[in-house]
Amino acid sequence: MPTEAPTEEVIEKTIGTQAQGDGAYAVKLTNAAQLEITGFVVQCDDTGTQTENLLETDDPFAAEEVRMFYYDTSEDAEAVDSPAYTILLTLEGDVEVSLHAFPFDDLEAAEICYEDGVANLVYTSLESETEISTKDDETARAAEEAAAAEAAAEAAAAQQAVEEQTATEAAAQQEAEQQEVEESVEESIAEESVEESVVEEPVEDSVEEADPNDSCIGDEGLFY
DSSP, X not given: OOOOOOOOOOOOOEESOOOOXXXXXXXXXXXXXXXXXXXXXXXXXXXXXXXXXXXXXXXXXXXXXXXXXXXXXXXXXXXXXXXXXXXEEEETTTEEEEEOSOOGXXXXXXXXXXXXXXXXXXXXXXXXXXXXXXXXXXXXXXXXXXXXXXHXXXXXXXXXXXXXXXXXXXXXXXXXHHHHHHHHHHHHHHHHHHHHHOOOOOOOOSSOOOOTTSSSOBTTBOOO
């Protein structure tokens, strides 16, 4: 009895649009993250361009579901040699994670996993024919990004503290200068008031005028 040829697996649902050419890739993806994937965006790290969400709002990538992922890199390859890609994922609950350095050239199928707060790929390398997990790389990258974010936050806080201290000192200096001006004005007003209050007193005549009737002797002599 003849052996039947194995039936090729038919995967109905897709992510992206199938294309032809050297830069067109097709990857069988399994969602092994144990969570729905609601967002799937491809970012070219070299050009900074991003696709829109390749998943429909009403059709999330369910847990344990398998889909064909299609992407054409030819347009990016015209701008840069060997472009690098990051897949930006949104998991249910609005958890945002990333798959860095997505290896289009080295895989035909992969599982998307989510462990210890990081997303990672598990796949069989076409080059080495060994199973590869990107978890260690993704964990190290996440730690570096967290450290960089913390350092940036500390630097921003220190800068804000310096700016606040500078502003406080400037305000104090301005207040001191204003107070000095006000005191100077008050002193000037006080001096003017003193000068206005000083009035020169009149000098009395030292010799009194003689009164012609002060003497008992008139022009006609003494009276008896």
